[in-house]
Amino acid sequence: MADKGVADQGSLAITARSDGNRWYGRVSIPDSVAKEAGFQEGVRISARCCDGRIVIQQDDKGPIKFPAKTGKGNPRHAFEAATTTLGLKEMILPQTATKIQIEDGKIILVVADEYLASVIKPRKKTKKEPKLRSNSAPARSTYFPVTGAYGAAAAVLTDANRAGKQVRPMGIVEIINLLKEHGKVIEIFGPRMFKINKKSATISDLLEAANEVTKSNESNKIILIAD
Structure with a gap:
């Protein structure tokens, strides 16, 4: 497609926010170009840098929603994206006219070399504090197998071992002798x-x-332990 006339040219601006920590490119597309390329308000789009050109295409999973047109005499659609996405330098640039084309349903902005980043930097991400992991093995309770316990005593003795409690296993004869030592009469x-x-x-x-x-x-x- 041939380059558009002045009224149909695209435009580009670069601006900074958050005290210069974040840089954005602002892309402006004439409504006539959007219609010719089949772009409608609200469709999802993606924008990326490819060989010194900003390629804008419709993308169901794109991060940008194509904006509504603004202006009466020369209505346009304008959106912003990070300079790292658009391949632009981190520099102040007022809204500047740029060539615009349509190729295979994609809108192409031809960017001057002086505005292109020589090395595209990755997007800055908020650092998250790494989770501290303990190298020490988890504490384990000492467990000794219980054999010969009488009835429910086995379960009680096992639970006591797991809980770290001290228990005194005794047979029935020992219990009877203990009671006799304390003055009890056992028959x-x-x-x-x-x-x-x-x-x-x-x-x-x-x-x-x-x-x-x-x-x-x-x-x-x-x-009680079974004899």
Whole structure:
């Protein structure tokens, strides 16, 4: 396509923001050129530098929404993009006319060499503080396998080991002897039938009585182990 006339020329400006930390190029496209290229207000577009030219094309995933036209006598569409994206120098440039073309449905702005960056810098990104990672291995609880525990005592002893508690495993004979040492009268009528001071008792009652006479608590309680 031949270069457009003065009224149909594109224009370009470069400006800085945030105390010179961010630079932007402002591209202005005549409405007549946009219509000829098939660009409509609101479509997604992308703009990039390629061989000294700013190539603008329709792109469903483009970061820029094609703006509405402004002005009456010579309506135009104007948008901004980072100078790193457009391949421009970080320099102040007032709105300046530039050649504009259409190629394969793309709008092309021909940029003078004096405005082009010799080396395109990557976009500046906000630095994030790296997450601190500990090199030390996670603490592990000491666990000892429990064998020979009587009934629910196995689970209690296992939990105690995992929690770091001290427990005193004792067999039924040891518990009976302990109670006798503390003045209790124990009578045995069978494997699970007993009397403590003439009162009927189970194995659980013997265990409870043993913890009572020794004033044991959750951190050092007596645990029944099968003989």
